[in-house]
Amino acid sequence: MAFPVSAAAAPAAPVRPVSAGHFVRLKLRVMGNNFRGQGWRIALFIGGALVGLWFAVSGFFLFAAPGMTGNGRYAVLVAAAGGGLLVLGWLLLPLVFFGVDETLDPARFALLPLTRRTLVTGLFAAALVSVPVLAVLVASFGLVLTSWALGGWSAGLVAIVGVLGGLLLCVAASRAVTSAFASMLRSRRVRDLAAVLLAVTAALLGPLQVFGLAALREADWSRLTGVATVVAWTPFGAPWTAGIDVAQGRVWAAPVKLLITAAAIGALLVWWSRSLESAMVGAVSAGKAPTRRGATGGAVGQLFPRLAGWARRDRFGALVAREARYWWRDARRRANLITIAVVGIFVPVVINVTGGDFAATDGAGLTAGVADSSPVVVTISMLFVGVLASVTLANQFGFDGSAYAANVVAGVPGRVELRARMTAFSLYVLPMLTVVAVVLSVVLGRPSWIGLTTGSLAATYGAGLAVNSFVSVLGAYSLPETSNPFAMNSGAGVAKGLLTILAMVTSAVAAVPMVVAAALLGDAWLWLALPVGIGYGLGAALLGAYLAGDVLDRRQPELLATVTPRR
């Protein structure tokens, strides 16, 4: 019965072409199925939606303020600065904190006969269905209100088009950037390049800092407006200011700005579709591993990297060695390490320089502001870095996924497990944190503050490790088994966000004594902070491992079940 034509006859032309609507419905269906029978997930989702609503409403009033007060002077400033921050946030936050919702993993579509254009528009449309997008939409309609109040309905209409374009730009930017970074981090050869690029991206915080600095000096509104006008002609500000241009009589500017927006969206989508292809094909194999040099020594000797060479060849040592190898070899973990390194350097510098300048009356320049930075501000900025570094472990078992079964089968005691994980992570992070502490005190021109910075950093980091031991045992969630280090499971977005914030707040609270001491004890604290901080951090971490280890012993199988991805 084998007709030679059967192959040609079978795949008839598709009856109905695949449209973006299919992707949107698929995403809604997947989200809905995830909620089925999981009350806590629905609760988390509603909680996240409420938080989103709160941000949306406050953003709305911020954007609408120039219109409601009838004060057109600051309209461009608010639109360009606020809108620019939105775009920047969509660019950076997924890389640094939240990841992207990969409910629809591109790799799943690799076998379907879809053109790249269909796939990209479909995934793009599906990406628009989310709480943050809705929140931004609500907030940015404040701009529409402003334009309408200042320039009548024609300005309002242009503003609607502009705002919608801006929203598309935000989503396209976040998708394109995470996808590009993901494919870079996946390939073992260019991962160092990716690190550099991420650093450059974070360096964008620099101009932002100057901007914020100027904003704090209320006297200089005219200069700020000048900056805003420039920003308004970049893709960061163009979509948000088009309506206001019409309202203020610059009608010719609106179409140009909308064109800028459209071009930016187009370019981002093309960029995204390039890296998407590599995500679809590369999911199976990340290419040939570099041929490592021939095995030296026995199996045990090979397991221990030089970094962990000091460890005893026992259970604890094996756990440390394996974790240390994983922090480097697993793209997802490596991305986290890079983030800590980059943000850990930039944020404290920004906080201290800005905070100092706020105190300086004449604003003569960086040095004047720097000189005024106080021990309390420094301690608080260190607190932020310590919290950020330790929160990486909030889902440390999620990184392992079902591989954690090996430790359950071997019956590893919880305390040993947690202590080993802390140790291995600290092998990478402690040197970084020391550098941060030293660099900061040098940049501030206060070398004598090294004790203060190091001590508060150690205390916060240790307290954070303790808090995150509990969070990682009790609040673990599974990560999808894709090769995108920024991907998260559907529905986990809200959960992860809330959990991260909870862990960070708790860790910060646990380190507050250091801030209080810095405020009360004066100069004596500058040197006392080092031993006290190290002792506090070490004690907290050990206590955390001790107590959380007990919890872990009782719920190893449950933990394994929560970190195993559902298929």
Next chain:
Amino acid sequence: MTVEHPALALRGLAKRFDGTIAVAGVDLDVPAGSFYGLLGPNGAGKTTTLSMAVGLLRPDAGSAWVLGHDVWQDPVTAKRLLGVMPDGVRLFDRLTGAELLAYHGLLRGMDPAVVDQRAAELLDVLALGDAGRTLVVDYSAGMKKKIGLACALLHGPRLLVLDEPFEAVDPVSAALIRDILTRYAAGGGTVVFSSHVMEVVERLCSHVAILAGGTIKRVGTLSEVRGDRSLEQVFVEVVGGRTATGEELSWLSR
């Protein structure tokens, strides 16, 4: 008086997921020194049962003993006697084969020198030595099964529990795995494994249990279960398979 404990004893193990019953009360005695095959169609509850038996999944009801030690009350002793190769579970696959073996050995509290020696032997016998410094994640499916088996064997367990050890394994590797398991059983070890490949079970096993719909349908020595028919006939009859009539799917033969 010495009481001979069964290598693995299960009593009333039950588990439900989101309202659907996966395993509905499994009783099983695996005599020490036996080669035990757990047969069942896809979704019968084999993996769930074995996961509960080795301490990976907490049962809703029932208990499991390994050589007389309760897996859920006294996990430390029970797990020391156990070697497990789960299915559908990742290994720590960003290690090389040798690193993975060293990790498992040290995790079991073994002496580093012994780990080195046994790891080298296992890699050699399982023909994984050539892989050198390749990460396990880049191994083929058959190689992953073999390194998983090596991890389970490394500490010389008394009872070996293997979930689908012959799935996705080429005939050469399968023969090798069979050979190693036979030698292990001959040396006094007990093997329990799940499979739906009849010929492997018929060739290897001394005892068989057929699991379907979350309960044990047939259990006993191979000859008891099989009778004078082939194991496949018994299996299809017990499970209640359906044969295509030829009417449906007619478009397949266009």
